[in-house]
Amino acid sequence: MKSSSYILFALTVLLGLTLSSCEDLTERNKNPNNPTEVSPNFILTYVLTNTGKLVFNLGNDGSKIGAAMQYMQVGTNENAAVVNQYAWTQDDWRGYFDILRNNQLVYEAGVRENNKFFQSVALVMKSYLYGLLTDLYGDIPYSESLQAKAGTFFPKYDNQADVYKGIMTDLKQADALLSALEAKDAIQPTADVMFKGNAAKWKKFTNALRLRYAMRLSEKKGEMSAMGVDIVAEFKAAADQAFAANGDDATIAFLGTEKDNSAKGGPMNSSNPNFLLKPGKPFVDKLLALKDPRLHRVIQPVQRKWDRSVTRETVVTVTNLFGENYSVTLVPADDKSADTSLYVGLPVGLPITQAISYNKGSDNTAYHNERNPYISFLHERYRKNADPLVPMNLMTYAEVEFLLAEAAQRGDFGITDAELHYKNAIRAAMTKMGVFESNAFNFDAYYAQPSVAYAPAGNKLERIMEQKWISSWFGVESWFDWRRTGYPALKAGVVAQYGDAIPVRYIYPSPSLDPKYLVNYDAAVSRLGSTSFIPSGQSKDHHYAKMWLLQGTSKPW
Structure with a gap:
């Protein structure tokens, strides 16, 4: 990444601190003695880099999800109960909403300047962040969120199905906007630290996310259809417009030049090398x-x-x-x-x-x-400020191929040749990890193993998901995939706090005691599905409660 990108990154970290307020920021940035408008380019850099770090930290560096998917454990007493024994507590979501507030400014600037590119990118990032929130928690503040300047300080928690409908709608709109760009619609390449202002790649990312969420909702097709969202049609429409090569990946590199642009495990962010993982x-x-x-x-x-x-x-x-x-x-x-x-x-x-x-x-x-x-x-690269093989991945071509393989295997998404997509997915994931830099590795010999090849597999969905789990090393998608499919068939440890099961959701942040907040929080908790792993007398706001997405599916347990 060029030095200009780093300069923009540093500037926008400062901007982010200012822009996290709930005030009318458009008005705040107007000075009668020195009238200015904050460029959406600067704000976009902040949105992208902070989203990248947020997603990276969800799966890496002693995260709950990394432990749940058994990529790692803690080999010391520090934080061991939370990580190894699933003693999960409340998780803060202020960082998500800080990024969403800034992203809303990008969208508003796009509308104000009649720039379809900014509008579409903001819709994609809105979908990505709200998608993460609802994937993690279930029902979330959505339709009434980010409206403090209009006097809405206690937004309702929307039903998860409505959030997913909004995500699918916004991604479809973003795709339409990106298909209608004009010469005047542009983003500064240096501000776009992910795709360098390449509209074609943003369009591929948009459609890759449509595939992700259509498959996420595969067990809820009937309920989504009743709400006017045809999951199969959405998947088919996006399938040939998504990532087609590793070079399309939605990835941001760490710079490693200062704390804010370095990986969490490196010396810029940790005074001692991290060996506890x-x-x-x-x-x-x-x-x-x-x-x-x-x-x-x-x-x-x-x-x-x-x-x-x-x-x-x-x-x-x-x-x-x-x-x-x-x-x-x-x-x-x-x-x-x-x-x-x-x-x-x-x-x-x-x-x-x-x-x-x-x-x-x-x-x-x-x-x-x-x-x-x-x-x-762990390899030394996980104790560095930056390494080419340790980027911030928002989504990859390998994931797209795994999604296509699963769609073909399921047989009702209009996709054929599951084995071709499965094999492409493994090759793409290995390419991203630099595996082919070794002349000693023979991919065909690897794939020919009965425990890898698609054809010999008795349970072909399990075979796909096992390789996707391996390829998702230190990522979060494997947890979301495991929840909806039950694969790979992972077993909880001997001292799991709530029995022989892996958690399925994050617990809401500690609720405000204001009655106006509690009524919305309590309504969301009441819609969670209780399970046998929640001890009697404990709140359903629990990491073993089933959100709408999992209710009635018998998955993952």
């Missing part, structure tokens, strides 16, 4: 079983490896598929239960004392809680 054993074991080269891109070998072929400690150099060298000490294995793998993940949901000392066996050395050398660390 450990790769989850189910994920590591799956990659090992499939001989998946992405293992070497995201996980390091153990520093001390139990080995039954040595009689004394022996230091060796291990070179991974991509030529990276690691020093590994082979330790005589005197315990049959020792994990002798070169790559060792932390089992899901262990009690804290067991997680800290996992796989140490007879080694009584007092290692730092975060640096147990018998468990693999």
